[in-house]
Every structure is written in C-alpha cells, then in structure tokens.
Amino acid sequence: MVHKVRYLSSEDVRSLMPPMKEVVELVEETLRHHGAGATQMPAKIDLGPAPDSFLHAMPAFVQPTGAVGMKWVAGYPANADKGLPYIHGTLLLNDAETGKPTGILDASVITGVRTGACTAVTAKHLADPGSEVMTIIGCGVQGRTNIEALLAVFPDTERMLAYDIDPERQAAFADEIMQTFDVASVIPPEPQEACEGAHVIVTSLPIVKDPKPVIEPDWLQTGTLCVPLDFDASFTPAAFERADLFVTDDLEQFERYRSKGYFQGIPQPTGELGKIVNGSGPARPDGTPIVISANLGLGVLDVALGARILALAEQKGVGTELPL
Ligand SMILES: NC(=O)c1ccc[n+]([C@@H]2O[C@H](COP(=O)([O-])OP(=O)(O)OC[C@H]3O[C@@H](n4cnc5c(N)ncnc54)[C@H](O)[C@@H]3O)[C@@H](O)[C@H]2O)c1
Structure with a gap:
C-alpha cells in the first residue's frame, strides 16, 4: 500500500494559520504541558556551516495532544545581503501511535507566529498587566509577529x-503596524530612546x-x-544582571547554548516559562520589577502549531498529497 504524506507550502500554511488569539491559547496550553513534564524535547542539535549561521534539529513530542515531529531550521544572518530570509524551516510531523510521517510543512511562517505568540504568553504572565508601550528592536519577521501577538494580548x-x-x-515597519493595527507607531533614531519608557x-x-x-540597565x-x-545580542551582561527576575523558556537549552559560548558573563536564569505558566515557577515579583525572559525557541511549540495546521489542512483538503 502506498502511504501518502501531506505537503503544505508556505502559502498553504499561511492560508490555514488560525487567528493570533487562538495561536496564543495553543502556545499557552503547550507551555503548560511542557512545564508539567508532559513533553519530550531534547535540547536542539546544531550545526554551523557558515559564519554565525545555525541549522537546528528540533525534535519534540507533546504527550497530551499526540503532536510529534521535528523542525529542521536554518538561520543565516548574511542572507539579508542576498535578499533571502534569515530563517528557513521545514517541519516533519508523524503519527504518534505508528510513527508514520503525516505531514511535511514549510516552517518559516510557523516559526514567526509561534515565537510571537510565546512572547505574548510571556508578557501575559510576566509583564505589568497595564502595559501600554511596546518596543520592538529589529523590525524584521520576528518584529512583525511579536508586535501582532502582543497587541492581541494587550489591546489597549x-x-x-x-x-x-x-x-x-x-x-x-512602523507604517505597516500603524495601518494594520491602528496603534501609534514611533521611530526613535537611537535604540536608547526606543527602550526608555517601554513596558x-x-x-x-x-x-x-x-x-x-x-542595551544598558539604566x-x-x-x-x-x-x-x-x-x-x-542586544542586552549587555549588566542589563541581565539588573533584572529582578531572569528566566528562560528552557533551562536545559540555555545551558547548552552557554556551553557553546553564548550568554557569557550572564547570570543563571532562575525559572522556566512552562512552570511559570502552570503556576509552579517563580511569579512576577511584587512592585515594579525588571524581568527578562530569554526565549530561545521551543520545538514543542512548532509541533503543536504544525499539528493544528495539518489537521485543518486535512479537513479542508488543502495541500498536496505525496506518495512515500
Ligand atoms: N528565540 C526564538 O524563538 C527565535 C525564533 C525565530 C528567530 N529568532 C531570532 O530572531 C532574530 C531575527 O529573526 P528574523 O527572522 O526576524 O530576521 P530578519 O532578518 O527578518 O530581521 C532582523 C532585523 O534586525 C535588523 N538589524 C540587524 N542588525 C541590527 C542592529 N544592530 N540594530 C538594530 N536592528 C538590526 C535588520 O535590519 C532586520 O530588520 C534572529 O536572530 C533569529 O535567529 C529567534
């Protein structure tokens, strides 16, 4: 019997992407599972074929929903000069019971949207609930999805x-955000002015x-x-040091990156996002704390969102069935 696997292009994925609010809910639920230990997600395996580039294998399993697969994602800073995106990604999904491949999805859009949604969940749990001023440093793909997700959670x-x-x-970028979301957009000439006054x-x-x-602490x-x-890349060690609470989305992954030379001179994070979301991690300190959450990117979020999109594709008959 010929087994078929569904292939979804970036346009297919884009057309099936649920509204940002739904993605934020899915990401929050998946983080809760991750914090409860109901996931499998070894730290990323990485290669670096070109200067400052990475290729990451990100296998992940979300036990309560059965979402399982692996993202293979590339990040190349020099691509900007070639007119190519920084991030390229492919997501392979499997059936949790038999291991059969079920989907091959472009993962560039998924990476952008799930990362923005993860920031919004982080802000829901760790920002001042009255936050009204959002700053984006780096107006690229991530900047776009992150502001969209923050606006979904902080509509005021x-x-x-x-x-x-x-x-x-x-x-x-500022024009696009102003027109799409009807929010005042300011373009300071220096990063310091973009940080001062931000929530x-x-x-x-x-x-x-x-x-x-x-970015300095003051x-x-x-x-x-x-x-x-x-x-x-952006915050000085002194800024990390200044934080009243410093957490990450995955401690094992943080350690792995530190062993690879990143995060030198930066203190140890004292909590993990999944545990914060499910109430077993450190809460936002009282008063007006400075909080830093170094979100490194979680494969569990890719497979959770990919599985949701694949289910929608099957319902709607979107994509191309390929024989294996
Ligand atoms: N943590 C995660 O989960 C996660 C997920 C995806 C991407 N990323 C990372 O996010 C970063 C951005 O990815 P992207 O896809 O948005 O890339 P992008 O190329 O679309 O955007 C990057 C932006 O940064 C700007 N920039 C470059 N150097 C700058 C500087 N010194 N000061 C101010 N702006 C500068 C560029 O002009 C560009 O607009 C990458 O480092 C990528 O690895 C992280």
Whole structure:
C-alpha cells in the first residue's frame, strides 16, 4: 500500500494559520504541558556551516495532544545581503501511535507566529498587566509577529516604539503596524530612546558569536519586561544582571547554548516559562520589577502549531498529497 504524506507550502500554511488569539491559547496550553513534564524535547542539535549561521534539529513530542515531529531550521544572518530570509524551516510531523510521517510543512511562517505568540504568553504572565508601550528592536519577521501577538494580548496598547539599524525598514515597519493595527507607531533614531519608557521590549537582531550588545540597565525603566529572542545580542551582561527576575523558556537549552559560548558573563536564569505558566515557577515579583525572559525557541511549540495546521489542512483538503 502506498502511504501518502501531506505537503503544505508556505502559502498553504499561511492560508490555514488560525487567528493570533487562538495561536496564543495553543502556545499557552503547550507551555503548560511542557512545564508539567508532559513533553519530550531534547535540547536542539546544531550545526554551523557558515559564519554565525545555525541549522537546528528540533525534535519534540507533546504527550497530551499526540503532536510529534521535528523542525529542521536554518538561520543565516548574511542572507539579508542576498535578499533571502534569515530563517528557513521545514517541519516533519508523524503519527504518534505508528510513527508514520503525516505531514511535511514549510516552517518559516510557523516559526514567526509561534515565537510571537510565546512572547505574548510571556508578557501575559510576566509583564505589568497595564502595559501600554511596546518596543520592538529589529523590525524584521520576528518584529512583525511579536508586535501582532502582543497587541492581541494587550489591546489597549497606546503606542509601539520600533528601532532598526536600517531606517527604511524601520519606517516601513512602523507604517505597516500603524495601518494594520491602528496603534501609534514611533521611530526613535537611537535604540536608547526606543527602550526608555517601554513596558515590554522585544529584541530580534541577528544572533552572533561575538555580540556587541548595547542595551544598558539604566535604559530600562522599572516594571519593564524584556524578551530577548536574539540570545545575548542586544542586552549587555549588566542589563541581565539588573533584572529582578531572569528566566528562560528552557533551562536545559540555555545551558547548552552557554556551553557553546553564548550568554557569557550572564547570570543563571532562575525559572522556566512552562512552570511559570502552570503556576509552579517563580511569579512576577511584587512592585515594579525588571524581568527578562530569554526565549530561545521551543520545538514543542512548532509541533503543536504544525499539528493544528495539518489537521485543518486535512479537513479542508488543502495541500498536496505525496506518495512515500
Ligand atoms: N528565540 C526564538 O524563538 C527565535 C525564533 C525565530 C528567530 N529568532 C531570532 O530572531 C532574530 C531575527 O529573526 P528574523 O527572522 O526576524 O530576521 P530578519 O532578518 O527578518 O530581521 C532582523 C532585523 O534586525 C535588523 N538589524 C540587524 N542588525 C541590527 C542592529 N544592530 N540594530 C538594530 N536592528 C538590526 C535588520 O535590519 C532586520 O530588520 C534572529 O536572530 C533569529 O535567529 C529567534
């Protein structure tokens, strides 16, 4: 018997993507499972074929839902100069009972959306609930999905501050966000002005082996949540040190990256996002703490969102069935 596997292109995935609020709920539920130990997710296996590049194998299983598979994702900072995306990804899904491959999905869109949703869940649990000013440093793919997700969770956001080293990208990004979400968008000329006065700061610069971070502790007002998606590329060790609470989305993965040379001189995180979400981790300290959550990226979120999209594709007959 010829077994068939469903292939979903980036356009298929985009057309099936649930609304951001639903993705945020799915990500929160998956983080809860992860925090409860109901997942399998070894730390990423990584290769680096070009300077500052990575190729990561991210196998993951979410036991309560049966979502299982592996994302194979590439990040190449030099791609910007070639007009190519920073991130390329492919997600292979399997049937949890038999191991049969069930889907091959483009994972670039999934990576962007699940990372934004994870930031929004982080902010739901660790930001000031009255947060109204959101800052994005790095106005690329992640900047776009992260602000969209934050606005889904903080609909009363008053303004977004966006900084990018490329002024054209910065201005185009601010215009797009203003028009799409009807939120005031400001483009400060320097990153310091983008940080001062922010309630939530998301940074998404290229991850590099020899980082030159610029965000100093005195740029952060009390009560701010910082979500570096770019490891140690943006926040100085002193800024990490200043945090009243420093956590990550996965301690094992954090340790692995530290052993690879990232996060040097940076304190040890004292909690994990999944445990914070399910109430067994450290809570946001009282008062107006500075909190940093280094979200490194979780394979469990890729397989959870991929499985949801694959189920929708099967219902709607979207995609291409390939014989194996
Ligand atoms: N933690 C996670 O889960 C996760 C997931 C996906 C991507 N990432 C990381 O997020 C980062 C961004 O990915 P992307 O797909 O948005 O890339 P992108 O190329 O679309 O966006 C990066 C942006 O950063 C800007 N930039 C570069 N250097 C800068 C600087 N010094 N100051 C200000 N802006 C600068 C670029 O002009 C660009 O607009 C990468 O490091 C990637 O590895 C993290």
